[in-house]
Amino acid sequence: MEQIETRPVQQADRDAVRRVAAAAFGDEGPVIAELIDLLHATGRVEHELVAEPGGAVVGHVLLSRGWVDAPERLAPVLVLGPLSVDPTAQRAGVGSALVHAALAQAQAAGEAAVFLEGDPGYYGRLGFEPAGEAGFERPSTRIPEPAFQVVTLAAFEPWMSGRLVYCDAFWELDCVGLRGEHLADVEAALGIGSPTDG
């Protein structure tokens, strides 16, 4: 497959980024677009990339500041998301290229780890592993355990273990984990039961 280039987001891309996120996330599109704006407004965006393989922006990824609440002190880490690829451009390697580029930026910046919540079938192929098995705790039990994933980078040190803490914007817009039927559907697809089930 042809190499898909990515580049840092510029101010002129803001509308295109909102459009791509809204198109990729369907019903959740408006809140995801709002999340991107709030992460910017609160100064929590660390890295942000777009892909425009045909000359127009069709993919976007954002890395925000988070922390691992380790016993010794807070360890700064990154949270990957949202990741959006316009439906017309999906399954052509755009999402993978954005994730690879985001991880390379995080590594180059000396970050310790990148966390996300997402489908392990997709992100496992991109180098992520189950974060629970690696010794981290989920920020919410509404994130199915297999969906809570991490890549540790060269700067990671063993003391940095504990619960992942998201920045405020995710909580303010209720963008942490899943609720209701959506949570039940994803847990069923992953073959696990809800902790509240008897």
Ligand SMILES: CC(C)(COP(=O)(O)OP(=O)(O)OC[C@H]1O[C@@H](n2cnc3c(N)ncnc32)[C@H](O)[C@@H]1OP(=O)(O)O)[C@@H](O)C(=O)NCCC(=O)NCCS
């Ligand atoms: C998930 C998403 C970013 C993938 O982008 P993409 O550019 O289509 O991904 P790639 O082309 O790099 O990879 C496509 C491959 O991943 C697979 N894939 C896509 N979404 C997947 C998912 N949720 N779970 C498992 N595999 C998935 C495809 O089947 C395809 O595999 P194949 O080519 O072997 O059939 C895109 O589908 C999207 O924007 N979805 C809506 C928003 C979203 O769910 N974002 C991620 C959560 S934060």
